[in-house]
Amino acid sequence: MTTRLNRQFSRTGPDYRFGDQVCFDEIKTTFGFKTIILGHWVTKNEQHVAANLIYDALADLAQILAIPPKAIGLRNTLNLAFGSRGQKGVQAHYEPDRRTLALAKNAGAGALAHEWWHAFDHYICKHLFEHCSPTDFASSMWLKTSPNISHPLNQKLNHVYKSVLLSENGEQPSNFFTRSMSLDKQLGRLYYSLPEELTARAFECTIAYQKEIENEFLVSDVIHSKLERSGGFPLTGERSDIAQKLICYFQSLGNVLHSQQI
Structure with missing residues (x-):
């Protein structure tokens, strides 16, 4: 076989x-x-x-x-x-x-980047919120309550979640969020508009579109995919803004971790 x-x-x-x-x-x-x-x-x-x-x-x-x-x-x-x-x-x-x-x-x-984000989103929850359950994802908690653990890195991650989930003024769902809700209506169940799925797709989209490294085993079925054509991934302008904030956060995290020799 x-x-x-x-x-x-x-x-x-x-x-x-x-x-x-x-x-x-x-x-x-x-x-x-x-x-x-x-x-x-x-x-x-x-x-x-x-x-x-x-x-x-x-x-x-x-x-x-x-x-x-x-x-x-x-x-x-x-x-x-x-x-x-x-x-x-x-x-x-x-x-x-x-x-x-x-x-x-x-x-x-092709699903490794997407699923690693889920692991990260779950792990980081306790570093953003004082009270979260062992199975909470930070992205989901973020929509319910403001992060209450102060740290410069948390401020950068806050910008990431906002850029994916909310409009520029922070008062309405983002266009990406709204399109995903429409996909869920077509699907007949809640999936694409779950905060943890929105942020995972935004993350894998960022990985897929950066040009220095390409790896089909790490991420695939994003660029020119049926889901992308349906609006299920961030569009060009959205993608650029989200990617800039995501890479800024992880580079800052990397600087801290390298200084701690982790």
Whole structure:
């Protein structure tokens, strides 16, 4: 049987591995994951192929965001599952109760950036709000109440959430939010306009459209996709504003983390 791991994924970026084969233990150490879980039906060959693809994708993500690679694991709180904990018809998903980013063995490609944002959005909630439940996402909390933990980085992240979710004057939903609500009406259920999904799509759109590094395993099905044509991603002007604020936040975060040698 041919799996998606057998296909070639388009990538333009630095050669972090210098052509070497990596293993999942190296991924755990390099990117600071708490644990890595491999499914019982993942063969040795699939492990080898997937390890290289995931390593390059996470290294690309850290490079784009200008954060230390170890920061990807969110201070050793994030678990990574590959070929395990899959959900039927789902490429990848994030489980907040288990703090686990799960990639399907044969269908996880292209969803890594989107799901990593979910993990970050969940992790950062307690750093923005004094009172949040273990499963709250910061983006969802942000719409309900103002962040009450003061920090210069939080101010920059506040600008990110505002640019995605609210109009310029901060009094109405953003056009991106409004278009997503229309998509939900067509869909017949609440999904596209969930704050955590809006911010995840804004994040993966930022990653997809930056020009220095391209990685189809990290993010795909954004540019010229059916969802983009339907207004489900930020449009050109919106995208530029959101990207500027997102990259500004992560670069500032990276500067702090590098100074702490994380």
